[in-house]
Amino acid sequence: MVVESGGRHPLPDVRSQNLPDPPVEAVYAVRFAARDLWGAGDHWVVVDLWESYLEVDG
Incomplete structure (x- = not known):
């Protein structure tokens, strides 16, 4: 579950x-x-995760 947006940052x-x-x-x-x-x-x-690390259900 996403609990908070942390802004935009360079991909580590x-x-x-x-x-x-x-x-x-x-x-x-x-x-x-x-x-x-x-x-x-x-x-x-x-944990903090970059958008490309996430998988969207649906």
């Missing part, structure tokens, strides 16, 4: 290669239930 995969003009994409804070990730836990995990 390209930026880390020191290539000129890395693409800029929207970044989102995405929340996962720990149980869905590791099969246990009653807490949430929130």
